[in-house]
Amino acid sequence: MKVIIVEDEPRVRKGLSEAVDWSRLGMQLVGTACNGEEGWELFQSERPDLVIADIRMPIMDGLEMTRRIFEQAPETKVMIISGHDEFEYAQRCVSLGVQNYLLKPVGRRELAAELEKIMGDWRSERHLREQASQYQRKLRAHLQQLRSVFLEEWLGGSGHRTVTELMESLSFLEIRLNPETVASVAIFELDGDKKPAYSVSDRRLLEFALHNLLEELLAGRGAAYQRGNGQTVVIYQDETDEDAEGFQAWVHVSKEHAGGLLRVGVTAAVGPQAVPLTELPMMFQEAQRILGLKLSLGSGLVLQECMIRPVHEQLAVLHESYESLLVHGVELNDSEEIRRVLEQHFSKWTESKEIPFAEEIFFQFTGLFTKLAHRLGKSIRDYLGAEDLKKWQQPELFRSMDEIKNWWIRRFNDLSDSYQGFRADRKTKIIQQVMQYVDEHMDENITRKDAAGHVFINSSYLSRLFKEVTGDSFSNYVLNRKMERAIHLLQVERVMVYEVADRLGYKDPSYFARVFKKHTGKSPSDFQ
Template sequence: MRNVLIVDDEVQIRKGLQWKIDWEDEGFQIAAEAGNGEEALSLIEKNRIDLVMTDVRMPRIDGIELAKECKKHYPDTKVIVLSGYSDFEYVKDSMKGGVRDYLLKPVDPEELREVLSRMKDEIDQEKRKQLELAKLKRIVRTQLQEVQEQALLSLVKEEWLQHSVVVEKLKLTRLNSFLQANVKAQFISVEIRDIKGKSQRVNELRATFQMLCKEIAESKSHLFAFYDPNYTNMMQFLLLIKADGLDSSTQIAKTIQHNVKKLLKLETVIGIGYVVKGLSEFKTGYISSLLSWSQSQLGTHSEIVDETVKKEWFANFPPELEKKITNAIEQTNMEKFELELNMFLGEKTKQSVFSFSIGANRILFSLVSVAKKYNMETKNIERLIWESQQAIWELNAHKKVVDCLVQLADMIIERVRNTRITDGKLIVEGVRRYIDQHYGSDLSLTILSELFHINSAYLSEIFKVQIGRNFSEYLVDRRMKEARKFLEDEHLKIIDVANLVGFSSSAYFSTVFKKHNGQSPIEFRRSTGIK
């Protein structure tokens, strides 16, 4: 039902207008009355008014001024003016000032019905457009969230090849705040558990829990949420530490816990990592929050584990050791992997329990990245990843952790070896998946061939055979597909869209876009209703 506000300085005229027709039969209801334009504006501010029917001549603010104010501050509210013959020309001249239609006094019931029918169609059409626009904005916002989540996950897993790529990706995904000098951050890991210990309910509410976490993060400019597939019932938060000290990690954790308990009736176990400084420490900071979480008690009660993990307990692991381990896997050299693993985590390194756990998690992350790159997310590999995590969380199972990592590495190496002796289908599938996830980065056959340890000419050949298009064609098609989605966001400039899909020049992007879509980016936007 559409809401109507009747405005006239004479009570009898207001009542008479109400009795002219059955308003509900026409799809309207009288929501309020006002004696002048000033009262009307006050009512419009407090209530949802779809249609205003107002007299022209009234004290304080007259009908024409009221229409102008509505057009300026409440553009969705339609205004119909009631006038006598003496005001007819005056009212006609005011049609550009916010008046949608007019009726001559005394109001004829049939004319009133005709005007209301037109207004109903206009109101309903505009509401449909608003709903479609809101839906589109949600889709675009979700797309940007997905891109940001992927960037965050890659950042904490250190899946990018070069620092310049990291900087470029963060800028493109509107995460520039991470690039501030000496940026300080803290990770928070949140797991949901059912009050009654029934895992089925946790499974049913997992998606809702993820949406709730994203909404909490959206409400704070310095808080970011992302999902790590390796931790099914958890969401991860990255908190940028503000200079004013407001919104501490503990306060954020309590807010999350309160909202999940109130809205979902689920318990939460939360681990808070230590404060890290700079992008290079993000990975270790993330692991520290997971280790804090792993110190929680079993059961179905809510808990926040804070300050369990002390930064001074961690050794400074050189990143080149992880690269050596990854290279050993890529080169299918199990002997080299075990040698590097022993240097990294061997008993002779004399590490603390927590330092060993951090190191083991870093290696596990590296192995998972290789498995993901080659699309090895099989049940056996997922089982070994889970067993490795469980062993690390025990904090006192050194041999068990090493054995799990060796077993996992052996299985991945075998899969990599099998991939390279096939007709190239598995390699190409891995490359295709990588392109789909990193289309906005600087990609070339040379970069991909180095990443997948394969000759670039051979990769070019088997890619075209398996996909049916060459590498450049596939990459451009993917970029254009994503560009069309981003162009539907009216808040993104053309250069922003170009950068998000891997183009440094908006002019070149526009040329390529028009070649593939038959329209320039601006023309495409206009065709979707965006100016």
């Protein structure tokens, strides 16, 4: 701790200089002065941590010198030693911020005790200043990251913020946004290629470069940050042009400029309108929704709300019947059925291109695929490589609906290969369900299509499966069961022939009689 003494009386000045062992106290006396003016000059040259001064001195008194010192270096410690025990002096010292005030004459012990107290306070305050400085350095080092985290949480709707709370956070993070000016938002992202030409690290560098270019093009008219998925979000404010068309023009120019410099495709999605800052999170969420248009409209565009086509028909939904058909196809390793179900599900949207957000179709299958994988005790990562997993997590990487459809056909076929041990039991259970259906609908004209629909498979596959499991055809099985039932009704229950025909779904008793005789070699009346 560096110390100077400012005292106009030579004897007192010398006495103070020699009164204590400065080094023992951890202090260093670096100079003395005989008046306030010299003391001020000495302070400016030595920058001491402690100034010991009298009040009444020629040219410049101690109070004026203290005022100047605190004005330039408020952390400096000042000890006033005065021969005047007057309330006015003490009051003025306190008003200046002086905390240490002694009356002359000052004894060695009293001076040493006061200096030790000052030293202790100084060390504590220096420690706090060092901690604060260290905190500021860390804050400065991570400021960009902290800004990104805050903006992502705010725009993502994490926690309600008043204008005051919002501005306090923006000010603390040095984000220059004006609460009095409306703002617009846009999301930029690199386009994904069918055959990626860049490694993961190269893509990250390109995303970082895209962010830096956009921030530079923004030129202080708002703020920009990079999201964890590589996208850059731009918050645009221009006090001279609050028109949304001006922002859209900037987005178009910036997208083309950045894409041209980096030699990559860039897609941007623009929030619907310019709004006050507190409403900007809603526009950000709308921009995210609009970015989904990329899957159906293509990449390399500036996507806007006006591009969303009104959907007059019901959106494609994976209905329970389709899901059951797909499950059966997977469990029975029927690749033809898997392709048929998926192509039928995708066909009308592939042709009409009216669905605005293709990922809504993609995510209908993720839960089903996961459930089927877990049924085998496996994870989806057992079936997905790095690139496929990335598309699973980011379906916007797909370029078309056909690409999504073919991707799912491959995934479900891969999964189906794992169901070999499950398959035999599953086939038997399906045929048992079909047989039960036949028994429960004996009074109807049972068709192969009706039975197949009952177990959610197609009729041609039911024919193959029934033959594989039972060794007989489905139609022969139905006929045999009906004839067995007819014999029971005729012999045991003594039911009339026309009534037996009705109970077995035959509307024409004569036709029933012919079928019965052909099957048994006897007429129905022979069994009565």
